[in-house]
Amino acid sequence: MRIGLFGTGTVGQAVGSRLVEVGHDVVMGARDAANPRAAEWAATSGGRAGTFADAAAHGEVLVNATSGAGSLDALAAAGAPNIAGKVLVDIANPLDFSGGFPPSLTVVNTDSLAERIQRAYPDARVVKTLNTVNADIMVRPDRVPGEHDVFVAGDDPDAKGTVRELLRAFGWPDGSIIDLGGLQAARGMEMYLPLWLNLMGTLGTASFNIKVVRG
Amino acid sequence: MRIGLFGTGTVGQAVGSRLVEVGHDVVMGARDAANPRAAEWAATSGGRAGTFADAAAHGEVLVNATSGAGSLDALAAAGAPNIAGKVLVDIANPLDFSGGFPPSLTVVNTDSLAERIQRAYPDARVVKTLNTVNADIMVRPDRVPGEHDVFVAGDDPDAKGTVRELLRAFGWPDGSIIDLGGLQAARGMEMYLPLWLNLMGTLGTASFNIKVVRG
Numbered sequence: 001m002r003i004g005l006f007g008t009g010t011v012g013q014a015v016g017s018r019l020v021e022v023g024h025d026v027v028m029g030a031r032d033a034a035n036p037r038a039a040e041w042a043a044t045s046g047g048r049a050g051t052f053a054d055a056a057a058h059g060e061v062l063v064n065a066t067s068g069a070g071s072l073d074a075l076a077a078a079g080a081p082n083i084a085g086k087v088l089v090d091i092a093n094p095l096d097f098s099g100g101f102p103p104s105l106t107v108v109n110t111d112s113l114a115e116r117i118q119r120a121y122p123d124a125r126v127v128k129t130l131n132t133v134n135a136d137i138m139v140r141p142d143r144v145p146g147e148h149d150v151f152v153a154g155d156d157p158d159a160k161g162t163v164r165e166l167l168r169a170f171g172w173p174d175g176s177i178i179d180l181g182g183l184q185a186a187r188g189m190e191m192y193l194p195l196w197l198n199l200m201g202t203l204g205t206a207s208f209n210i211k212v213v214r215g
Numbered sequence: 216m217r218i219g220l221f222g223t224g225t226v227g228q229a230v231g232s233r234l235v236e237v238g239h240d241v242v243m244g245a246r247d248a249a250n251p252r253a254a255e256w257a258a259t260s261g262g263r264a265g266t267f268a269d270a271a272a273h274g275e276v277l278v279n280a281t282s283g284a285g286s287l288d289a290l291a292a293a294g295a296p297n298i299a300g301k302v303l304v305d306i307a308n309p310l311d312f313s314g315g316f317p318p319s320l321t322v323v324n325t326d327s328l329a330e331r332i333q334r335a336y337p338d339a340r341v342v343k344t345l346n347t348v349n350a351d352i353m354v355r356p357d358r359v360p361g362e363h364d365v366f367v368a369g370d371d372p373d374a375k376g377t378v379r380e381l382l383r384a385f386g387w388p389d390g391s392i393i394d395l396g397g398l399q400a401a402r403g404m405e406m407y408l409p410l411w412l413n414l415m416g417t418l419g420t421a422s423f424n425i426k427v428v429r430g
Binding site: 099104105108109110137143144145146147148151153178179180181185187188189191192193194195196197198199201202203205207208209210211212213214215 | 314319320323324325352358359360361362363366368393394395396400402403404406407408409410411412413414416417418420422423424425426427428429430
């Protein structure tokens with residue numbers, strides 16, 4: 001599948017490399033076509049680098065792996081016509097580090113970054129997923145032993161089906177992919193981040209996840 | 216131990232009954248000394264009922280099991296001199312149901328209900344715990360099979376030790392009680408509620424919890 005990936009950071013690189021590894025044709029987009037991190041990634045991964053618009057025009061499926069603070073600007077640069085009608089996988093977290101660590105959230109409570117993206121691009125088929133684990137675990141869930149879960153939320157069932165296939169290719173067992181319903185559930189997925197950050201501090205590692213245990 | 220419990224709802228009743236069962240001397244406080252739910256609880260549990268001030272004066276340890284929207288008013292009625300110096304276990308969630316379901320949070324992001332309580336009663340030793348599970352699981356964690364976790368946060372290590380003993384008496388294994396550090400971590404514990412509410416909807420039950428799985 002042709003995938004357009006926005007973002008050149010840790011998450012973008014991990015997701016991009018893994019997408020190539022499982023057989024997809026990936027263009028990593030950045031603000032600048034000559035972004036050195038994207039160029040280095042392209043040189044070693046088998047993917048290609050370009051602008052946000054290049055990535056968006058290339059992809060049948062788009063993945064937002066930018067920082068939450070930069071997501072709407074990145075999508076604006078990608079261009080609405082390149083986004084319309086496509087599955088848009090939103091992995092970003094709306095974290096604000098301007099007050100130091102721990103970051104606060106820039107969107108919260110009665111809204112979410114994923115819903116903002118959906119409102120800005122009403123023809124896109126936005127699916128929130130993977131934002132509740134670190135980059136390594138996103139693409140190699142077996143880095144954490146045993147059963148643990150990942151969430152999906154979105155208003156388009158077919159789009160969620162496409163995302164579920166990608167997650168399975170990354171190694172997530174079907175029974176560990178919990179569909180939380182419509183995109184409004186992205187609020188809870190994003191508001192989980194402060195607990196995740198506390199757990200990272202307590203455990204001394206980002207290599208962990210949660211398992212939902214049923215009574 | 217003498218325990219003063221604020222709140223007569225599902226959480227107050229479950230926690231109160233279990234505290235009596237494991238050997239504590241409990242007064243359940245309400246706004247009105249003749250609160251019918253508290254009177255009924257007292258008649259069947261072996262505890263006693265009174266006003267918020269009665270409960271607070273009685274307790275060596277205090278437990279806030281009121282609704283989050285009513286917590287600060289309940290504590291004001293309990294009276295600062297009855298609270299000063301005591302361990303104050305805060306189980307409440309600052310949920311706002313005025314906009315329907317799902318509720319939003321009245322405190323969020325750079326503050327929490329627990330921290331508001333601590334600021335209002337600086338001499339209290341506030342510990343946040345148990346707000347991330349439903350009332351049944353709070354006091355009988357074996358209602359959910361296998362391993363799953365509960366969190367504690369607070370600025371006073373001795374107070375957290377007292378709370379850990381109560382949690383163990385309820386049935387929480389020591390290894391399942393995760394100390395997230397200072398009371399600021401209550402933000403993440405409270406902001407987990409939207410995800411919890413989504414999970415309840417998806418699973419069709421409130422009888423679940425999460426286990427932190429380490430990589």
